[in-house]
Amino acid sequence: MRHRTxxxxxxxxxLLLLLGPPAGAVGADPVGVWPLDPEPEMVRTFDPPxxxxxxxxxxxxxxxxxxxxxxxxLPGQVTFAGxxxxxxxxxxxxxxxxxxxxxVSATLSAGSAVLAGQPIGTLQAARSHCGPRTCLHWGWLEAxxxxxxxxxxxxxxxxxxxxxxxxxxxxxxxxxLTPLAWLLRFRS
Numbered sequence: 001m002r003h004r005t006x007x008x009x010x011x012x013x014x015l016l017l018l019l020g021p022p023a024g025a026v027g028a029d030p031v032g033v034w035p036l037d038p039e040p041e042m043v044r045t046f047d048p049p050x051x052x053x054x055x056x057x058x059x060x061x062x063x064x065x066x067x068x069x070x071x072x073x074l075p076g077q078v079t080f081a082g083x084x085x086x087x088x089x090x091x092x093x094x095x096x097x098x099x100x101x102x103x104v105s106a107t108l109s110a111g112s113a114v115l116a117g118q119p120i121g122t123l124q125a126a127r128s129h130c131g132p133r134t135c136l137h138w139g140w141l142e143a144x145x146x147x148x149x150x151x152x153x154x155x156x157x158x159x160x161x162x163x164x165x166x167x168x169x170x171x172x173x174x175x176x177l178t179p180l181a182w183l184l185r186f187r188s
Contacts, residue, residue, distance in 0.1 A: 032073040032152035033117045034103060035138050036064050036085035041133050046148040058146045059100065059139030066125035066134050070104050072114040073152050074137070087126050099149065100139040104153070 034040065049056030064070075076094040084091070087103040092114060103126035107119060114120060127133050140149035158178040 024059055029076055029151045030097075031154075033071060034062075034153050035071050035073050035099075036062050036068060036123075036136055037071065040064060040136070042150075043130055043133065044145075046150065047146075048146045052144065056146075059137050060149055061137055063130075064123045064134050064136050066123060067121045068123040068134075070101050070121050070123055070136060071117050072120050073099050073116065073140075073149065075116045078106075078108050078110050078112045078114060078116060078120065081108060081110050081112075081121075088121065088124050092120065097140060097142045097147070099143040099152075100141070101135075102137050104136070149156050 004039050011091065042060055043063050044057055046060050047057040053157040070090070072092050074092070074094045074097075076092045076098075078090060078094040079098065080089065080091040080185060084102075088105045089100065089102045090104045090106050090108075091101075092099050101120065103124040104121040106121040108114065108121070123136055138149050140147040140152065
């Protein structure tokens with residue numbers, strides 16, 4: 001049996017790769033593009049509110065210039081393009097999530113299909129909390145939950161894996177990991 005273990009592990013690994021992630025596994029964030037080109041300076045970071053009506057910053061502010069082209073971060077469909085509270089707003093739906101852009105003078109109308117990186121409007125020089133500079137407020141939501149849009153461009157918070165020497169940290173509680181459990185654990 002000792003000689004069969006590497007071959008069995010290889011077969012199991014190939015099966016896992018072919019079958020995809022286990023049911024209920026959390027998928028990776030979609031890969032998007034920056035809404036401003038070149039990659040902008042971030043003026044204010046994401047700070048989600050503790051409660052639905054609490055204080056916080058429900059997106060990020062990216063430094064831009066008036067008239068600069070604003071691009072869709074992900075492919076989708078424009079679900080809103082209009083003015084709210086005197087500022088131009090564009091919302092692009094991406095299935096379960098949507099991205100928001102303001103202040104933007106829309107060049108597309110609601111219902112328009114867009115590709116990632118496709119222009120959706122131009123940055124307006126509206127009064128904002130970035131003044132006297134011009135910033136794009138970029139948001140990302142899933143239903144009513146605000147998400148960090150920087151995750152779309154790989155610039156979100158760093159996630160570190162646990163570090164151990166010989167044995168996984170939780171093996172003392174659950175016993176040693178079997179080869180299959182080890183493979184499943186490290187796929188997600």
